[in-house]
Amino acid sequence: MPAAVLVVEDELLTRQTLEALLAREGFRVTTAGTIAEAMAEVGRRAYDLILLDLMLPDGDGLNACQRIRARHQTPIVILSTRSALEDRVVGLETGADDYIVKPFEPREVVARVRAQLRRAQELSRTERAEVLHIGRLVVDAALQDALVDGKPAGLTQKEFQLVHLLAARGGKAVSRDFLIEQLWAEDELASDKNVAVYIRRIRQKIERNPEEPEILLTVRGFGYRLAS
Ligand code: CA
Numbered sequence: 001m002p003a004a005v006l007v008v009e010d011e012l013l014t015r016q017t018l019e020a021l022l023a024r025e026g027f028r029v030t031t032a033g034t035i036a037e038a039m040a041e042v043g044r045r046a047y048d049l050i051l052l053d054l055m056l057p058d059g060d061g062l063n064a065c066q067r068i069r070a071r072h073q074t075p076i077v078i079l080s081t082r083s084a085l086e087d088r089v090v091g092l093e094t095g096a097d098d099y100i101v102k103p104f105e106p107r108e109v110v111a112r113v114r115a116q117l118r119r120a121q122e123l124s125r126t127e128r129a130e131v132l133h134i135g136r137l138v139v140d141a142a143l144q145d146a147l148v149d150g151k152p153a154g155l156t157q158k159e160f161q162l163v164h165l166l167a168a169r170g171g172k173a174v175s176r177d178f179l180i181e182q183l184w185a186e187d188e189l190a191s192d193k194n195v196a197v198y199i200r201r202i203r204q205k206i207e208r209n210p211e212e213p214e215i216l217l218t219v220r221g222f223g224y225r226l227a228s
Pocket of ligand 1 (some may be wrong): 053055091
């Protein structure tokens, strides 16, 4: 089924341009010219993605972004003439997934919309998966353990959480900061060293030679990833 995209934009010409552009790419496009219309649409049916202008006749799009994000996981891409870094940051902090500055390049809009849809699809697939296969590793949420070549590694709860976070990203690198943020509460002592300690323990359980890891790899200066 084609992805359903809601375009929230008050300028007629821009709205029509976006509508035609996305329809030509095969998306099911609905448009709204005000925040009120947008909120009504979002309540009416499930959208796969929302393109959101910021300066709307009945208010600030950021406000709509916040209200939508409070209830829906739908990817939101902000479209705005406000190009200041601060505006971008506020937009992303308000729950938007991406920020495109107007005037936009049609191909860029399409590429970013596709990228967000792909990301959302991957996330929902990962969240649903009880068992993740990646390279020689099987991460089993029901067992709360990882298996290497069919053999359970015997991970502790936190070790499992760490491996699961990496597995959920496929073979993509995950930053040390993200791991710390996800695994340790703010008041817990969480230094880089702490992550390294866990990585070392996990390697002892899953690698043939923990000194020369083949499964849980270090991404120098960034974080870690699983070999896929
Ligand atoms: Ca506008």
